[in-house]
Amino acid sequence: MSRERNITVNALTRVEGEGALHIQLDGDEVEDVRLSIYEPPRFFEALLRGRAMEEVPDITARICGICPVAYQMTSVHALETALGITVTPEIRSLRRLLYCGEWIESHTLHVFLLHAPDFFGSASGIELARQFPQQINDGLRIKKVGNSILEIIGGRAIHPVNVRIGGFHRLPSREELTPLLSQLQWAFETAIELADWIAGFPFPCFDVDGEWVALSHPDEYPMNAGRIASTRFPTIDVDEYEQNFVEEHAAHSTALQSTRRGQTAPYFLGPLSRLALNRSRLSPQALALAEKICPVSGLQNRFHSILARIIEIVSCLEESIAIIQRYKTAKQAFMPYVAKTGFGCAATEAPRGLIYHHYGITDDGLVSDAKIVPPTSQNQRQIESDLKC
Numbered sequence: 001m002s003r004e005r006n007i008t009v010n011a012l013t014r015v016e017g018e019g020a021l022h023i024q025l026d027g028d029e030v031e032d033v034r035l036s037i038y039e040p041p042r043f044f045e046a047l048l049r050g051r052a053m054e055e056v057p058d059i060t061a062r063i064c065g066i067c068p069v070a071y072q073m074t075s076v077h078a079l080e081t082a083l084g085i086t087v088t089p090e091i092r093s094l095r096r097l098l099y100c101g102e103w104i105e106s107h108t109l110h111v112f113l114l115h116a117p118d119f120f121g122s123a124s125g126i127e128l129a130r131q132f133p134q135q136i137n138d139g140l141r142i143k144k145v146g147n148s149i150l151e152i153i154g155g156r157a158i159h160p161v162n163v164r165i166g167g168f169h170r171l172p173s174r175e176e177l178t179p180l181l182s183q184l185q186w187a188f189e190t191a192i193e194l195a196d197w198i199a200g201f202p203f204p205c206f207d208v209d210g211e212w213v214a215l216s217h218p219d220e221y222p223m224n225a226g227r228i229a230s231t232r233f234p235t236i237d238v239d240e241y242e243q244n245f246v247e248e249h250a251a252h253s254t255a256l257q258s259t260r261r262g263q264t265a266p267y268f269l270g271p272l273s274r275l276a277l278n279r280s281r282l283s284p285q286a287l288a289l290a291e292k293i294c295p296v297s298g299l300q301n302r303f304h305s306i307l308a309r310i311i312e313i314v315s316c317l318e319e320s321i322a323i324i325q326r327y328k329t330a331k332q333a334f335m336p337y338v339a340k341t342g343f344g345c346a347a348t349e350a351p352r353g354l355i356y357h358h359y360g361i362t363d364d365g366l367v368s369d370a371k372i373v374p375p376t377s378q379n380q381r382q383i384e385s386d387l388k389c
Contacts, residue, residue, distance in 0.1 A: 014118075110351070
């Protein structure tokens with residue numbers, strides 16, 4: 001007697017974007033899983049072709065409202081590579097602070113409103129707040145600190161407008177950044193306390209083996225620079241990305257999926273991958289926290305991604321304090337450049353994993369080619385694979 005069943009979730013909630021989930025079972029065995037992204041394609045790559053390269057950072061920031069800096073920063077890095085621009089250490093440090101702000105606000109949103117409710121059977125973060133009002137309120141206050149960093153450096157919390165090729169349109173003064181220190185110190189101490197609460201969640205046992213991929217940098221926790229590392233393949237330069245990874249169309253989804261070139265198995269991006277490949281480069285207190293609540297042996301459990309996120313929040317808060325304490329306003333906000341024919345690519349670490357861009361530029365400064373590979377689309381095949389386990 002057939003025991004086939006089909007489970008369909010027509011609209012996934014508490015996720016970024018729009019999608020449905022279709023699961024086919026034979027008894028208790030999962031036969032097939034399809035993650036169907038039905039959000040209409042927005043064709044940002046086609047939109048960018050023929051436009052002035054100076055427009056790219058502001059347009060790419062519109063791809064995501066939660067992680068606009070990731071798209072914006074990856075685009076300027078790729079364009080600067082094409083133009084042969086090297087920014088000053090001061091500009092690089094300020095960009096890293098901006099990225100820290102995004103990780104803080106994005107991770108706290110994910111931890112307290114998107115992920116935590118699942119552990120307690122709550123329908124939403126609002127419902128969970130009735131059970132844990134202090135923790136959720138503190139989490140949202142930490143998110144606001146991240147937003148404040150984006151506002152001061154980026155010009156606004158959502159879709160920042162201050163980033164440009166070569167640097168920034170305007171640099172913040174030390175007087176503008178210093179008031180953030182007290183907020184960051186409170187957030188840093190509170191996040192460590194919240195980490196103990198999160199570590200006590202009722203985690204299911206769900207260990208999954210596979211390939212983890214993330215940027216890796218010898219001197220810092222990877223965020224806006226590095227080479228592409230893997231738990232199964234040799235580390236490669238960013239300009240080798242397209243030789244090693246390929247996007248493919250999936251008939252059941254409007255979003256492209258990614259695999260290793262010549263491989264069928266998926267790969268996994270995000271906080272757990274970063275932690276697995278870069279643990280020793282966390283900030284001092286974040287590393288101590290990782291040893292306490294998320295040992296290496298626990299990284300195989302997908303549900304521990306919430307632990308990886310709170311660890312990265314602590315790391316970003318600690319680093320943000322250090323950057324602001326040593327900050328001195330640079331003499332120039334951006335590096336001058338002249339338009340020329342060129343090609344450049346870049347990869348950074350969005351909150352949800354590695355993001356890749358490439359751009360071609362004409363001698364009059366127009367975009368001749370554009371390619372954008374988000375982390376969320378790269379993880380889709382891994383999500384389907386995990387659900388079959």
